[in-house]
Structure formats: C-alpha cells, structure tokens
Amino acid sequence: MTEPMTSVLREMRWWDIDPVLELERKLFPDDAWSRGMFWSELAHARGPEATRKYLVAEAGDRIVGYAGLASSGEQADIQTIAVTREQWGTGLGGRLLTELLRAATAFECAEVMLECRVDNIRAQKLYERFGFEAIGFRRGYYQPGNVDALVMRLTDPSTSVQGTEING
Numbered sequence: 010m011t012e013p014m015t016s017v018l019r020e021m022r023w024w025d026i027d028p029v030l031e032l033e034r035k036l037f038p039d040d041a042w043s044r045g046m047f048w049s050e051l052a053h054a055r056g057p058e059a060t061r062k063y064l065v066a067e068a069g070d071r072i073v074g075y076a077g078l079a080s081s082g083e084q085a086d087i088q089t090i091a092v093t094r095e096q097w098g099t100g101l102g103g104r105l106l107t108e109l110l111r112a113a114t115a116f117e118c119a120e121v122m123l124e125c126r127v128d129n130i131r132a133q134k135l136y137e138r139f140g141f142e143a144i145g146f147r148r149g150y151y152q153p154g155n156v157d158a159l160v161m162r163l164t165d166p167s168t169s170v171q172g173t174e175i176n177g
C-alpha cells in the first residue's frame with residue numbers, strides 16, 4: 010500500500026471551491042454545502058473585519074482536506090471539517106482542527122461550538138481528543154435524513170493548541 014502524500018495547510022481561496030465541492034459531495038452525500046455557501050463564507054474570510062477562517066490541505070496538486078470556522082463575539086463555531094477518505098486516520102483532521110482552534114484564539118473567542126451527527130463516532134473521537142465535551146442534542150438537525158446532532162463545546166481553545174505543529 011502506498012503511503013498518503015504529506016499535505017500542506019493553506020488558506021482556502023475561491024479557486025479551491027470546485028475541488029472542495031467535489032470532496033464535499035462525496036463526504037456529505039446527504040447534506041452537502043452548495044457552491045453559494047462556500048462563496049458566502051469566503052466573502053468574510055479576508056481583511057481586517059474577517060470573521061471566518063477557511064483552510065485547505067493540499068498534497069501535490071490535490072485538495073485532500075478542508076475546514077472552516079466562524080467567529081461571533083466570544084464564540085466561534087466549527088462550520089465544517091473534512092478529509093479525503095484515503096487520508097483518514099493519518100492525523101490530518103487533527104492538524105486542520107488545530108489550525109481552526111488557533112484561529113479561534115486569534116479571534117479572541119472564549120469558547121468553540123460545533124454540531125456533529127450522533128452516528129459520527131470518528132469525528133466525535135477527534136473532537137474529544139481536543140477537549141470538546143457533549144452538551145446537548147439538536148433533534149432532527151440534519152435533513153432530509155432527520156438525524157440528530159450532538160452539540161459539543163470547548164472552553165478556552167488556546168489551551169488545546171499550545172506547542173503543536175500544523176504542517177508535516
């Protein structure tokens with residue numbers, strides 16, 4: 010078996026939306042984001058008033074992962090995080106999450122929230138590793154499948170990312 014190629018994290022730009030959408034439709038077949046949703050998030054990701062941080066992981070000329078965070082006052086939300094299936098378990102999800110938590114720290118957010126499908130154990134394990142705790146449910150949050158969301162919260166994101174490296 011060939012080893013997955015090492016990836017580099019960088020800011021997501023508008024020209025990444027097409028390859029990101031391709032991954033999005035594979036990884037979230039029931040509730041994939043639209044092109045317009047990515048465009049509108051990226052519209053708030055640059056400049057002094059930026060409230061979003063969006064990243065891609067690039068291996069050679071391929072996008073192999075992406076993630077995004079929105080900040081609003083004291084609170085940040087993990088908007089999305091995804092890694093191509095061939096790279097699952099390689100730590101890439103952790104690297105993307107680390108960088109989002111760094112961004113939450115830079116936005117001076119005291120807590121980070123997220124929703125995760127209740128049946129997505131792999132993602133929940135990743136979040137727990139970073140200190141997220143389950144605080145409740147949103148019934149029927151994911152439509153059309155009517156799947157519940159687990160709501161998770163991390164307080165003080167800066168303590169979860171101290172001394173970590175993102176690339177490699």
Ligand SMILES: CC(C)(COP(=O)(O)OP(=O)(O)OC[C@H]1O[C@@H](n2cnc3c(N)ncnc32)[C@H](O)[C@@H]1OP(=O)(O)O)[C@@H](O)C(=O)NCCC(=O)NCCS
Pocket residue numbers: 036090091092093096097098099100101102103104124125126129130131132134135138
């Ligand atoms: C969730 C996701 C981003 C994780 O990415 P990843 O690159 O696999 O993440 P990592 O390798 O950093 O960590 C994976 C963690 O999953 C857990 N894990 C690994 N294999 C697992 C398995 N077979 N079953 C359950 N959990 C498993 C482990 O806790 C692992 O952490 P560890 O390093 O402590 O062992 C990726 O699986 C993905 O893109 N899934 C589809 C999209 C998605 O569900 N996104 C999250 C929406 S809430």
